[in-house]
Amino acid sequence: MKKHLVLVGGGHAHMMILDNLKQIIEKGFKVTVIGPCDHHYYSGMGPGMLGGTYTREDIRFATKDVVTKQGGTFVLDRVARLDPKAREVYTESGEKVKYDVVCCNAGSYIPMDTVPGQLDNTYPVKPIEKLWEAAEKLKALFKSGETRVSVVGGGPSSAEVAGNVWQLAKEMKGPMPEIRIFARSRLMSGFPESVRSRVFSILKKRGIHIHEQAPVKEVTRDSILLDSGRTFDSDFIFMAPGVRPSTIFEVSGLPVGPDKGLLVNTYLQSVEYPEIFGGGDCIYFQDQPLNKVGVYAVRENPVLLHNVMASLEGKALVEFHPGPEYLLIFNLGGGAGVLKKKGLVFGGRLAFIIKDYIDRKFMKSFQAIEKTL
Numbered sequence: 484m485k486k487h488l489v490l491v492g493g494g495h496a497h498m499m500i501l502d503n504l505k506q507i508i509e510k511g512f513k514v515t516v517i518g519p520c521d522h523h524y525y526s527g528m529g530p531g532m533l534g535g536t537y538t539r540e541d542i543r544f545a546t547k548d549v550v551t552k553q554g555g556t557f558v559l560d561r562v563a564r565l566d567p568k569a570r571e572v573y574t575e576s577g578e579k580v581k582y583d584v585v586c587c588n589a590g591s592y593i594p595m596d597t598v599p600g601q602l603d604n605t606y607p608v609k610p611i612e613k614l615w616e617a618a619e620k621l622k623a624l625f626k627s628g629e630t631r632v633s634v635v636g637g638g639p640s641s642a643e644v645a646g647n648v649w650q651l652a653k654e655m656k657g658p659m660p661e662i663r664i665f666a667r668s669r670l671m672s673g674f675p676e677s678v679r680s681r682v683f684s685i686l687k688k689r690g691i692h693i694h695e696q697a698p699v700k701e702v703t704r705d706s707i708l709l710d711s712g713r714t715f716d717s718d719f720i721f722m723a724p725g726v727r728p729s730t731i732f733e734v735s736g737l738p739v740g741p742d743k744g745l746l747v748n749t750y751l752q753s754v755e756y757p758e759i760f761g762g763g764d765c766i767y768f769q770d771q772p773l774n775k776v777g778v779y780a781v782r783e784n785p786v787l788l789h790n791v792m793a794s795l796e797g798k799a800l801v802e803f804h805p806g807p808e809y810l811l812i813f814n815l816g817g818g819a820g821v822l823k824k825k826g827l828v829f830g831g832r833l834a835f836i837i838k839d840y841i842d843r844k845f846m847k848s849f850q851a852i853e854k855t856l
C-alpha cells in the first residue's frame with residue numbers, strides 16, 4: 484500500500500510541499516490536504532485588503548486547485564484532533580484519515596473569550612479572509628452616517644487594522660468614523676521605542692484615539708467595557724488581542740509548549756511522535772520560542788519539505804535554524820508604514836512602498852505555483 488502524507492492546513496509553511504506535490508505523488512506516495520477554505524490568504528496583505536489597497540484575488544492562493552491538479556486529494560474541512568497512536572486525523576465533520584506522515588500548518592486563532600457568542604458586527608483579525616467581509620460591512624456603515632469603530636488589542640495587527648479602517652473611510656469621502664484602539668498596556672509594547680513612537684504618531688495624527696493601560700473586560704453588541712468600568716459605545720469591533728496556536732494538539736494529548744502549540748524539536752518534528760511534523764504559528768519550537776510571524780513559517784518551508792520526504796523514504800532529517808533578525812514593516816494605511824531592520828527604523832511612505840513591493844513579489848511567487856499547473 485502507498486504511504487500516505489497528510490497535510491493539516493495549507494498555510495505559509497506548506498508552500499514548498501504544495502509546490503512539489505506532483506513529484507511526491509510520482510514517487511509513489513498518496514497526499515491528502517485538509518483545510519477549511521479552498522484558498523489560503525496571505526496575512527501580510529490582510530490589513531491592506533481591509534483598507535482597499537488589495538483585492539481578495541491579490542492576496543490569496545488557490546490551495547484546493549493546486550492540490551487536485553497535481554493528483555492530490557483536498558478535503559474541505561477543519562481538523563478537530565489527531566490520534567497519534569492510531570496515526571489518524573479526525574475532521575470536525577467526523578471524517579477519519581489515516582496517515583503515515585502528517586505535517587501540521589494549522590496556524591493560530593484569536594481568542595474571543597471576552598465576546599458573548601457570535602456578534603455580526605464583531606470580527607477577529609484572523610482568519611484573514613473574513614477581513615473582506617468586514618470591509619464590505621464597514622463601507623455600508625460609513626454610508627449610513629457617523630460610526631464608531633473599536634479595535635481591541637495593542638499589537639501590530641491592531642495598529643494595522645485601525646490604520647486601514649481609516650484609509651477605507653477616507654476613500655469613501657463621507658464622514659470619518661471615530662476609530663479607537665484599546666491596548667492592555669502600551670501600544671506596540673513589545674517593540675523598541677523608536678518603532679512604537681512612530682506608529683503612535685502616525686495613528687494619532689489621523690485622529691485615531693489610542694487608549695493605553697485599557698484592558699477590555701467584555702464586549703457586547705454595541706459597546707466595549709473596560710476593566711476600569713468605563714464603557715465605549717461601538718458600532719463595529721475588531722478583536723486583535725494576540726493569537727494562540729491551533730487547539731488541535733492539546734485536545735489530541737500531544738506534547739505542547741507553554742502556549743499549547745505542537746512541541747517540536749530542531750527537525751520541526753513532534754518530540755514524541757517522529758511521524759508528526761509542523762510549522763508556522765501552530766508550533767512551539769523547543770530550542771527557542773519563535774515570534775508568531777509569517778517570516779518563520781516561510782523560512783521553515785525547505786526543512787519541512789525535506790523532512791516529510793525523508794520521513795516517508797527513511798532518510799536523514801535536517802535541522803531548522805531560525806536565521807537572522809527579520810525585516811519588519813507595518814502597513815498603517817494611507818500609504819504609510821513603519822520599517823525596522825536591526826538598528827534601522829523609519830516611518831512614512833517609503834516604508835509602505837517597500838512592504839508593498841515585497842508582499843506583491845512574495846504573492847506572485849506563491850501564485851506562480853497555480854499558474855504553472
Ligand SMILES: Cc1cc2nc3c(=O)[nH]c(=O)nc-3n(C[C@H](O)[C@H](O)[C@H](O)COP(=O)(O)OP(=O)(O)OC[C@H]3O[C@@H](n4cnc5c(N)ncnc54)[C@H](O)[C@@H]3O)c2cc1C
Pocket residue numbers: 491492493494495496517518519520522523524526527528529530560561562563588589590591608609640643729731762763764765775776777778779780812
Ligand atoms: C492582521 C495580521 C497581519 C499580519 N501581518 C504580518 C506581516 O506583515 N508579516 C508577518 O511576517 N506576519 C504577519 N502576521 C502574522 C502571520 O499572520 C502569521 O505568523 C502567519 O499567518 C503564520 O502562518 P501559518 O501558515 O502558520 O498560519 P495561517 O496563516 O493562520 O494559516 C493556517 C492555515 O491553516 C488552515 N487551518 C486553520 N485551522 C485549521 C484546522 N483546524 N484544520 C485544517 N486547517 C486549518 C487555515 O485555513 C490556513 O489556511 C500578521 C497577522 C495578522 C493577524
